[in-house]
Each structure stands twice: as structure tokens, then as C-alpha cells.
Amino acid sequence: MYVRDAKNREEVWLLDHIEEMGLDETAFRSRDYVIAIDEKSGEKAGFGRIRIHKVEDDDDDRDEVCELTSIGVLEGWRGQGVGAHVVERLIEYAGDDGFDTVYALTSEGSYLAQFGFRRIEESSLPAPLRERLSDKREGVDPDAVPHAIDVDRFRMPERLREAFKHAPEGRDEVSNEESAEDFGIDADSATYKYDTGR
Numbered sequence: 001m002y003v004r005d006a007k008n009r010e011e012v013w014l015l016d017h018i019e020e021m022g023l024d025e026t027a028f029r030s031r032d033y034v035i036a037i038d039e040k041s042g043e044k045a046g047f048g049r050i051r052i053h054k055v056e057d058d059d060d061d062r063d064e065v066c067e068l069t070s071i072g073v074l075e076g077w078r079g080q081g082v083g084a085h086v087v088e089r090l091i092e093y094a095g096d097d098g099f100d101t102v103y104a105l106t107s108e109g110s111y112l113a114q115f116g117f118r119r120i121e122e123s124s125l126p127a128p129l130r131e132r133l134s135d136k137r138e139g140v141d142p143d144a145v146p147h148a149i150d151v152d153r154f155r156m157p158e159r160l161r162e163a164f165k166h167a168p169e170g171r172d173e174v175s176n177e178e179s180a181e182d183f184g185i186d187a188d189s190a191t192y193k194y195d196t197g198r
Contacts, residue, residue: 001082001164003089006033006047014047023070024140027051033070034089036082046073048086050094050102053128065126066099069106081164087115088156095151102151105133107143116155117147 006014011030018025036046048071052064068090073083094102103126104112109119122130125146136144 001036001038001045001080001085003034003036003085006030006035010035010044013044017047017072017074018070021072022140023072024136025070026135034086034093036073036077036086044074045077045080046071046082046086048072048083048090050090052097053126053132055126055128064099065129066094066097066102067129067132068094068102068104079163081160081162083111084115084156084160085164087112088154091115091149091151091154100151102149103129104147104149105129105136105141105144106147107141107145109145109147112147112149114157114160115149116153117149120146120148122146 008030010033011028014030014033014035015025015028017023018028032049032051033047034049035044037043038045049069051067051069053067055063055065068087071083071086073086091102104117106112109117122133122145125133129146133144133146
């Protein structure tokens with residue numbers, strides 16, 4: 001099992017699963033995502049995204065903030081450390097891009113707490129994230145609250161690292177053949193499923 005950058009051809013797969021899981025697809029760009037892959041079967045197990053927001057406030061040291069969002073693990077892969085490793089990779093990317101803090105706006109704070117995320121006051125959110133929190137509450141996550149982590153304080157619980165090393169446990173063989181649907185084509189109507197603005 002490993003986590004890699006999403007490829008452009010995986011847009012439809014991502015959009016299908018984001019929609020199926022009721023996750024946020026605002027300002028969707030496949031290049032913002034990472035995907036967890038089982039190296040033996042090639043099966044995709046989970047995904048997640050960091051989203052960069054511009055800050056127009058002169059008081060901040062940096063003109064951008066980083067949000068962790070749209071973390072999803074396919075049902076058969078849950079409980080095997082997939083989501084944890086997606087989060088870890090995204091935090092690494094944020095650090096590599098020079099971010100000291102990563103924010104998350106979610107009702108799943110207890111999941112994120114095991115990595116070192118802490119709940120913060122809404123008033124301490126940068127302006128674009130206060131607006132984003134309001135939008136999330138009106139849309140996909142009515143109970144969302146703000147969380148943050150200093151990149152250098154991220155920690156991976158050992159049990160999740162071990163679970164990920166041993167995934168997949170009890171999985172059947174999965175076909176790695178691509179279909180028309182993998183490329184966004186609805187097989188019944190021979191039309192594209194999503195308009196991605198291209």
C-alpha cells in the first residue's frame with residue numbers, strides 16, 4: 001500500500017467517490033488530491049486533498065493558508081490505516097510547500113485529534129476559512145468546526161502505521177482493467193459524466 005499524487009485521468013473516479021461519500025467538491029482539481037493504492041492489485045483505496053486559499057489580509061505573514069479536506073476511504077478499506085496515511089502525505093506536502101499550519105473544517109475532529117489536530121476558535125481562523133466554514137455548514141457538513149495542526153507536531157499512531165503495512169487484510173483479488181467509465185464516459189449513453197471545465 002502506498003500514497004501517490006492523483007492523475008488527471010482519475011478525475012472521474014475521484015468525483016464519483018466524492019459524490020458517493022457526500023464530501024466537498026468545491027473548486028475541484030484532481031492535481032490537489034493524493035490517492036492510496038494497493039500495489040499488488042492496483043486498487044484505489046482512499047484519497048484526500050489539500051486546498052490552498054489566498055489571504056487578502058495584510059496582517060498575516062503569508063498570503064496563503066492550507067486546508068485539509070475531502071478525505072475519503074472506500075468502504076472495504078476502512079480500519080486499515082489508509083485515511084491516516086493519506087492525511088500524513090498531505091501534511092508532508094503542506095510542510096514541503098512552506099506551510100507551518102494546516103487547517104481542517106470538519107465534524108470528524110476526534111479522528112484528526114489522534115494526529116495532533118486541535119480544535120480552535122472560529123475567530124482565530126484566517127478570513128477565507130471563516131467563509132469556507134460557513135459554506136461547509138450550509139452544505140456538506142452542518143456540524144463542521146475548525147481544527148488546526150502545526151506541521152511539525154503531526155504524529156502517526158503506531159497502530160495505524162502497522163495496519164497500513166499489512167493492508168489489504170482479507171481482500172479478494174481485484175481486476176485492474178480500465179473501463180470507459182474510468183475515463184468519464186457513461187457506457188449507457190456514450191457521453192461524458194462530468195463537465196470539468198475543459
